[in-house]
């Protein structure tokens with residue numbers, strides 16, 4: 001499979017201070033026709049990863065990367081005019097709270113027709129016909145009537161279908177979906193997930209699917225990358241990573257999300273807080289919350305330095321983990337030395 005998206009060593013800082021890293025050395029690949037889910041707790045840096053890809057980080061955040069390519073195009077070299085064409089064209093975008101993303105003064109039809117005319121170079125009449133077809137295609141009943149509606153007249157589920165139609169109108173090679181079902185109830189969530197999966201299969205596009213919820217992710221992802229405090233700590237094939245999580249953080253996430261409540265009916269929560277991504281140590285950011293590090297008596301090593309992502313016995317060769325406890329064989333003799341002072 002060919003890589004559709006390549007992100008190499010993406011770092012995001014808040015201003016010029018090198019210590020203020022919100023993302024630190026994030027590398028991701030999404031192959032053609034693949035859904036990669038980026039998961040992690042709130043504040044771990046998932047949305048900032050997406051915004052860095054489309055070069056829409058809010059000030060004062062600045063990004064640096066070794067490489068950032070989509071469909072063979074170098075986004076680091078693209079000017080602002082070209083990025084404007086890529087956003088909504090090569091890269092389609094879905095966000096949570098779709099009703100807020102729609103312009104309250106424009107009809108549904110105007111939203112969908114705009115990329116059809118811009119990217120498909122359709123006439124006004126042809127765009128109108130194609131809009132109704134697209135609205136029907138994403139499962140919107142009475143598409144001709146809905147095309148004349150405004151955002152406040154739509155349910156959350158219909159609004160997200162409109163956003164999907166708008167994204168598909170630009171014929172994207174990559175769809176970035178940032179928590180697209182978080183604001184929806186469970187039945188509508190399942191419908192929207194099925195729609196995204198069906199469109200991915202039909203059009204062969206790739207998807208970066210961002211979520212904090214492993215149950216949602218397990219329904220749609222081919223591969224999963226787990227993010228903790230601005231770092232990817234584990235990635236691999238979805239079914240394998242969920243069945244045999246290697247990093248203690250991923251194991252805790254799986255227990256929280258996928259396992260049943262305990263005998264008291266309480267949902268398990270990971271003890272402690274992630275803490276701000278800005279206060280970085282040279283060691284593993286999860287170490288202060290990590291019972292496995294404590295049990296293995298590796299606290300000093302884990303606090304002093306962090307290993308590279310490496311195979312840790314999870315099965316496939318592309319299932320990798322950044323953890324001394326999960327991959328003790330990866331620990332070099334100088335592991336107790338900080339690799340970097342920040």
Ligand SMILES: Nc1ncnc2c1ncn2[C@@H]1O[C@H](COP(=O)(O)OP(=O)(O)OP(=O)(O)O)[C@@H](O)[C@H]1O
Pocket residue numbers: 014022040041042043044045046047048049058059060061212276277
């Ligand atoms: N303008 C900013 N200046 C400094 N830090 C920021 C700024 N915007 C966001 N951050 C920090 O960046 C980190 C990553 O935020 P991000 O929104 O990417 O997290 P997330 O994983 O998407 O969480 P959520 O699921 O809640 O959206 C957070 O710790 C946040 O506080």
